[in-house]
Amino acid sequence: MNFSSKLLNWYDVNKRDLPWRNSDNPYVIWIAEVVFQQTRISQGLPYFNAFIKKFPDVGALADANEDEVLKKWQGLGYYSRARNLLFSAKYVMNELGGKMPASYQEMIKLKGVGPYIAAEVASVCFGEVVAAVDGNVQRVLARYFGVEEAVNSTKGMKIIQGLANEAISQFRPGDFNQALMDMGSGVCTPKSPDCLNCIFVNSCWAKQHDKQGVLPLKEKKVKVRNRYFNYVLKIVNNGVYLRKRPAGDVWQGLFEPRLIETIGVRSEITDLVVDVSYELYSAKRVLSHQRLFLRFWVATGDTFDYVGNDYEWVGVKDLKKFPVTKSIEQLFLSMEFKSLFK
Numbered sequence: 563m564n565f566s567s568k569l570l571n572w573y574d575v576n577k578r579d580l581p582w583r584n585s586d587n588p589y590v591i592w593i594a595e596v597v598f599q600q601t602r603i604s605q606g607l608p609y610f611n612a613f614i615k616k617f618p619d620v621g622a623l624a625d626a627n628e629d630e631v632l633k634k635w636q637g638l639g640y641y642s643r644a645r646n647l648l649f650s651a652k653y654v655m656n657e658l659g660g661k662m663p664a665s666y667q668e669m670i671k672l673k674g675v676g677p678y679i680a681a682e683v684a685s686v687c688f689g690e691v692v693a694a695v696d697g698n699v700q701r702v703l704a705r706y707f708g709v710e711e712a713v714n715s716t717k718g719m720k721i722i723q724g725l726a727n728e729a730i731s732q733f734r735p736g737d738f739n740q741a742l743m744d745m746g747s748g749v750c751t752p753k754s755p756d757c758l759n760c761i762f763v764n765s766c767w768a769k770q771h772d773k774q775g776v777l778p779l780k781e782k783k784v785k786v787r788n789r790y791f792n793y794v795l796k797i798v799n800n801g802v803y804l805r806k807r808p809a810g811d812v813w814q815g816l817f818e819p820r821l822i823e824t825i826g827v828r829s830e831i832t833d834l835v836v837d838v839s840y841e842l843y844s845a846k847r848v849l850s851h852q853r854l855f856l857r858f859w860v861a862t863g864d865t866f867d868y869v870g871n872d873y874e875w876v877g878v879k880d881l882k883k884f885p886v887t888k889s890i891e892q893l894f895l896s897m898e899f900k901s902l903f904k
């Protein structure tokens with residue numbers, strides 16, 4: 563039996579029961595793929611369900627405003643995914659007459675949709691024979707076929723894509739893509755692949771050569787840089803001042819208190835903001851290329867010089883309506899923060 567038939571037989575018995583698995587609606591598959599692009603299934607599932615409930619079709623999503631969409635995405639990270647979804651939904655309504663794309667070539671024109679998502683949607687919904695390659699698939703194929711080229715190098719990606727194109731089932735391309743993904747996330751996992759219970763145990767190159775722990779090879783990642791964000795909570799009349807983060811940096815479109823970015827850790831920032839009284843809270847966030855050290859300071863004095871036009875006062879009871887980062891949400895829920903208000 564060849565690779566594809568073996569894999570599909572395994573999938574028929576072991577397929578994960580996920581809410582979008584019985585759907586061939588391109589909108590639903592698109593949303594699922596975007597939500598789970600950088601997110602584990604267990605973490606993303608409540609977000610996927612809530613998103614589909616709130617925006618059941620492309621028209622409903624296109625009618626939403628950015629704040630509503632970001633609010634539903636809050637805590638999931640990589641917020642450009644949500645903004646791209648909204649942008650593309652509007653594009654579908656305005657430019658495609660409300661009809662979702664119906665092929666790989668049309669799908670990939672949507673903002674935020676790369677070859678992987680386009681191939682998933684096209685294979686699952688339209689039966690197109692296009693192999694979808696993500697990190698899970700790279701790992702399984704690199705191990706099974708013994709690819710010793712870095713899978714994130716141009717050459718390595720080409721080799722893996724070529725192998726996936728050769729292996730894909732001509733009759734069940736959508737199931738093949740999903741099966742390979744399930745195999746990668748459930749059996750051929752990054753740190754401890756379950757080779758003894760794997761259907762490929764007798765034919766896998768890495769298993770035969772004891773190289774499961776080495777493959778897939780990867781080129782070194784780009785350097786992660788440290789950033790130091792000092793947030794100043796200006797407490798006025800049982801509320802706080804927030805602004806929407808501008809384009810061109812992380813967390814675009816989310817709301818935040820006044821931000822002072824410094825070069826390194828500061829024991830105090832009173833030379834930068836005159837009425838800062840004390841530090842309330844701190845947090846750390848690691849993104850793909852940045853390590854963010856967040857500190858929240860309280861400003862209670864009367865000085866009001868920094869509040870420009872882009873800041874708006876929000877009463878403490880209304881804070882939950884605004885899309886914010888996970889750290890700021892945690893701050894708003896903390897006892898330290900609540901104790902600042904009556």
Ligand code: SF4
Pocket residue numbers: 702705706749750751755756757758760761762763766767768769774
């Ligand atoms: S035998 Fe092991 S390394 Fe090979 S595909 Fe299966 S789980 Fe992965």
